[in-house]
Amino acid sequence: MKIVISAAETSGDLIAASLVKSLKAHQPEYEIEGLAGDKMIEAGCKSLWHSDEVNVMGLSEVIKKLPQVLRLRKSMISHYSSNRPDIFIGVDSPDFNFKVERELRRLGIKTMHLVSPSIWAWRANRIKKIKASTDLMLCLFPFEVDFYRKHNQKALFIGHPLTERLSPRKNYKANKQVLLMPGSREAEIKTLLPELVSTVVLMRQNDPEIKFSISLANDHHKEWVERKILDFNIDLSVGDAHEKIKKADLVIVASGTATLEVALIGVPMIVIYKLSFISYQIVKRLLNTEFISLPNKILGKGVVPELIQDKVNGQKISTIAMQLITSDNQPIVSELRKIHSLLNQNSSAKSVDAVIKIINE
Template sequence: MKIALSAAETSGDLIASSLVVALKLNEPNCMIDGLAGDKMIKAGCHRLWHMNEVNVMGLSEVLRKLPSILKLRKRISKHYLANKPDVFIGVDSPDFNFKLERILKKNGIKTIHLISPSIWAWRSNRIKKIKQSTDLILCLFPFEVDFYRMHNQKAIFVGHPLAETLKPRKDYQSNNNVLLMPGSRESEIKSLLPELLKAAKLMKDENPDLIFNISLANNQQLDWVTKSIDGIEIGVSVGDAHAKISNSDLVIVASGTAALEVGLLAVPMVVVYKLSYISYQIASRLLHTSEVSLPNKILGSNIVPELIQENANGKNISDHAMKLLESDNTKLIRELGRIHKLLKLQSSTKSVDAIIDFVNEK
């Protein structure tokens, strides 16, 4: 069995690496190659192109690298049209991968997309391009399958791979630790961190015993963050989010996958997010869900506070955070624990079963 994979960013590399391991266990003789990151390569995927050729953040960086990204996508499609795999699997990165899938599908190659874009939340008209691009969507969340079924797109809920490694903590003892997670992208960090620092100062004034830490996803903005907190007693670390979350009374976190990680560990949180004025005006008109954060969407209710745009200011963040710190959060923690139960399905194994069944379909 020949399997082609395409992961164009860090999150895709992580999820695809688990998939490679599971595929190798189930089909030891399968050949797996494609656009890969370091984790995929280590897991046993043969690298034809490296993810770093396309993995960029920020509008200016994308625009600068766009010609080379388009050339790379053309090279990939040309390669697989000449060397047809049994299935092509695009992992995340919908803007990059759906176009590839569409070209290959038109030429008779079976296509799968792993990780649905947030089509359930905004830009639902993308369903037309998705149906043209992929034969099967492997969904990480149960509510996504309901959306695709309404549009006659084949989709399977496989659970979330993070639920295999993260679970609600037990026997936690309060230690006054508060964790700040301002996101992974430059635009997120630079819009949110100033408000998080204001909130930390206000919270510290109210309770001097509080201990603040910042956990960054990568070191790309480390220097800027370090300069920004000059004079404020806050620890800064990189790449240790899960340990830091587990050791905190409360996490103030940017909306996205990080909020899901906090939810899987069942730690009280305040979810924050800010876009530029123009981006927010556009996004708010396209949004069609009442829950913005993944924990609230999965549970179907506003179980954790969501502070978006102008509401994500230092005073507001501080007020909501202190309310949680001073409350009995037993019920909240119990509700957050349901996220793990809902998403733990042995995601990689279930994905492999779906892939093999699909490849063997006549």
């Protein structure tokens, strides 16, 4: 049995790793390969291509790397047209994966997509491409299935695999620890880190006892970050975000899957989101949602502060941060705990069942 999984970015790699692990536990002899990140490889996926080759952020940033991305996608289509798998599973990265899925599906290869794109938020017309690309959409959030049902696309709510690894922390005591999570992509880190350093300086003026740390998803840009924070007494580590989140009074985090990780552990946060000027001018005209962060979208209300574009500056971030770490945040924590209960659906087992069912149809 050959199962191909394609995850083109860090968030997809994390989710796909849970699927790889569950598939291997179900049948160790399954041959699992594809476009993989470090966590997928660790879980047992053979990497024919590494996700770092295509992991970019923002529309203008994609343009710079577009030739390389297109070459890789063409190579994948060609390879699997000749070396046909039993199923191709695209994980997240819809603009990359749907094209591969669509071409392989035309050849009679079964396809599945894990993690719905945010078509409920923007570019709803993508539903046509989705229907042509995938036999089944696996949805992490319940409100997504409702959208697909309206458009006659087969979809299944499986919950979120992170709930199997993360749960609300217990016996926590405030300790003046603030965690900074500037994202995983180069553009994110280089855009957000200067504002976060400014935030640190301003918050220390209010309270010199506050301790700051940065957790990076990988070490690809560690040296650059080290140089930028050298004189600011900020602890830096790699790959330990979950442990750092558990110990923090507050997390200042780039918008994306990391916000869900913080929510599942039940920690107050500030969500920041900033693109290049060109990317933002394009994206803001396409948005059709009140909230940019997953916690607020899931809960349907503004539970955690969101700062977008020009509001992502040291002064604004530090003002809100000081308000949060000097307040009783139990109401926020109680709301975040609801997210874990809602998404805890044994998603890995449901995903494996869905894969086997489609293969055997």
